[in-house]
Structure formats: structure tokens, C-alpha cells
Amino acid sequence: MKADDGVTQPGPTLVVTVRDELRRQIQAGEYKPGDRLPSESRLTQDFGVSRTVVREAIAALRADGVVEPKQGAGVFVLPPSETAPAFRDVDPDRVSSIIEILELRTALEGDGAALAATRHSAAQEEEIIEAYQRLTDLARQNKPTAEADFAFHLAIAKATNNPRFPEMLQLIGAAMIPRRMLNKEGEVPVSPDYVRLLEQEHGAILAAIQMTDPEAARQAMVRHLKNSQTRYRQQLRTGNLTS
Missing domain, CATH: 1.10.10.10 (Winged helix-like DNA-binding domain superfamily/Winged helix DNA-binding domain)
Known part of the structure; x- marks a missing residue:
């Protein structure tokens, strides 16, 4: 070609x-x-x-x-940029602190997924697919998935072709994926049920972007992040991410 x-x-x-x-x-x-x-x-x-x-x-x-x-x-x-410390006071021991970040992400990434659905290039779609595949592969092997999870969401933010979206996610930093903050000795293990949810929810976001359906992409992203709020409330109560 x-x-x-x-x-x-x-x-x-x-x-x-x-x-x-x-x-x-x-x-x-x-x-x-x-x-x-x-x-x-x-x-x-x-x-x-x-x-x-x-x-x-x-x-x-x-x-x-x-x-x-x-x-x-x-x-x-450009000179190397210094990340502003706006989100460095996130306290993983407080439910409210974790939920605050997830609520912010819901508002930001819902619109971001909708933009990505209509603006993404073929190369950006490929990057999202690769990130999704790496995320699901690691989850199935019961290996840490936080970095791959971040990469998936960042790839979608880049696919908005508005540089402020990835900049904002990078500003949030480690607080983007709370499960890597909840255990000082390493990422919290996840259950097989959670692995299936991880695939289903991220897969729905990917599918909507591939179909160039902005409203479906928005709804899939919002649903995923609102479900995350529920799951983290449960994890912070029980210490187990089971659903």
C-alpha cells in the first residue's frame, strides 16, 4: 500500500x-x-x-x-518539564481522598473517551489495543497491572489529540491507579472475578472507540470509573479487591 x-x-x-x-x-x-x-x-x-x-x-x-x-x-x-505538585497530598488511607481522584477522572476521562472515539488515528487505535492486550495478559497471569492500566488510559487521553488530556493524567500521576498505593509492600493482589471485570470494562471502552461511537465510549468510561469508586470503597473496608 x-x-x-x-x-x-x-x-x-x-x-x-x-x-x-x-x-x-x-x-x-x-x-x-x-x-x-x-x-x-x-x-x-x-x-x-x-x-x-x-x-x-x-x-x-x-x-x-x-x-x-x-x-x-x-x-x-523542549526542556524537561517538572510536574506540578498539585496531587501529591493524596492520602490512600482516606476513602475520601481516593474517591476525589476517581470523581475527577470520571469527569475528565468520560469526555476524553468521547473525543478519542472520533479523533483517534489508526496508530493511536493500535496503541490503545496494545495497552489493552498487555493489561489483560498481566491480569490473567496475576501480575501487577497498575502500570499497564495507566498506559491504557493514557493512550486514550493521547487519542483525543488534545495534549491537555494526557498532561492532566500525568499530573495526577500515581494516584491515577489507587490499587498500587493501597499497600506499601506492593500492588494489592486481585481476584479472578476482578480480572474478568477488568477485561470487560476496559474492553467495552476499547470497542466503543473502535466503533467511533463517542456516546458509547463516554458511557463505558464513566461506568468503569464509577464502578471503580464502588470497588475501592469495598477494598478500603475489607482489604480485598474482590469485585
């Missing part, structure tokens, strides 16, 4: 490969804050991919606050 620029159109996972390699080069100091990245045509040649892949990789780095395109000048590396 040929892209509009005549370059063979690769699978969407190449966007992640290009994004991660550019991020690695930036972190290694090959490109320093203020430096301009090579031109789009040069990156296309260097990576052997289409312009579409390069553009989406740059868009992903922009959403992460790593680079900033400037009209007519190119794409420039």
Missing part, C-alpha cells in the same frame, strides 16, 4: 517505534533542549517510513511535552 507521498505505508505500530527512538535520542542528549529535529523528509529517509508515520510520531512526542513544532521553523526539543 502506498501513502500519498509515494512511500510504502507501514503498519501503525511503526509510529511507536519511531516515537520511542526519537525519545531515546533526545534523552541520550543527541538532541538537546532548543535543538531542531531533522526535517520531516530527512526523518522519513532515516527511518524508512512514510511521512504519515513521522507526523504521528512527532504528534505523540508533542502530546508528551517533549517537542514543540513552530510554524515554518521546524520541530524543536
Whole structure:
């Protein structure tokens, strides 16, 4: 399959490969804050991919606050950002503190899922699918899932193509997934019933986004996060995440 620029159109996972390699080069100091990245045509040649892949990789780095395109000048590396401490006082020992974050996420991510349903690119959809598959694989193996859970929600936030959504989730940070905060010795184990719920609820969100159905995506996300509020209330009472 040929892209509009005549370059063979690769699978969407190449966007992640290009994004991660550019991020690695930036972190290694090959490109320093203020430096301009090579031109789009040069990156296309260097990576052997289409312009579409390069553009989406740059868009992903922009959403992460790593680079900033400037009209007519190119794409420039930004200084590392410092996360504001707005959510550092979340207390996992207080039910109200956990519920406050989940209520905020419900309002934020409901609209985010709706936007992602209509705005996502093929590459962003692939990233959401990969995150979902990793999340479910870890859950079935009874391995910690908090990081994969965060990655799934962050991928959806990025698919809004509004950088403020992923910025907000990253600002919330560790409090995004309360189960990794509830046990100082490690993530709280989950039951087989919870594993099934995890798959069902996240799967419903993914399916709605794939169908480009914004209202279904909104409802699936809101339902998931409201159910989470109920589950965490139960966990904080009993110490077991059983439903």
C-alpha cells in the first residue's frame, strides 16, 4: 500500500517505534533542549517510513511535552518539564481522598473517551489495543497491572489529540491507579472475578472507540470509573479487591 507521498505505508505500530527512538535520542542528549529535529523528509529517509508515520510520531512526542513544532521553523526539543505538585497530598488511607481522584477522572476521562472515539488515528487505535492486550495478559497471569492500566488510559487521553488530556493524567500521576498505593509492600493482589471485570470494562471502552461511537465510549468510561469508586470503597473496608 502506498501513502500519498509515494512511500510504502507501514503498519501503525511503526509510529511507536519511531516515537520511542526519537525519545531515546533526545534523552541520550543527541538532541538537546532548543535543538531542531531533522526535517520531516530527512526523518522519513532515516527511518524508512512514510511521512504519515513521522507526523504521528512527532504528534505523540508533542502530546508528551517533549517537542514543540513552530510554524515554518521546524520541530524543536523542549526542556524537561517538572510536574506540578498539585496531587501529591493524596492520602490512600482516606476513602475520601481516593474517591476525589476517581470523581475527577470520571469527569475528565468520560469526555476524553468521547473525543478519542472520533479523533483517534489508526496508530493511536493500535496503541490503545496494545495497552489493552498487555493489561489483560498481566491480569490473567496475576501480575501487577497498575502500570499497564495507566498506559491504557493514557493512550486514550493521547487519542483525543488534545495534549491537555494526557498532561492532566500525568499530573495526577500515581494516584491515577489507587490499587498500587493501597499497600506499601506492593500492588494489592486481585481476584479472578476482578480480572474478568477488568477485561470487560476496559474492553467495552476499547470497542466503543473502535466503533467511533463517542456516546458509547463516554458511557463505558464513566461506568468503569464509577464502578471503580464502588470497588475501592469495598477494598478500603475489607482489604480485598474482590469485585
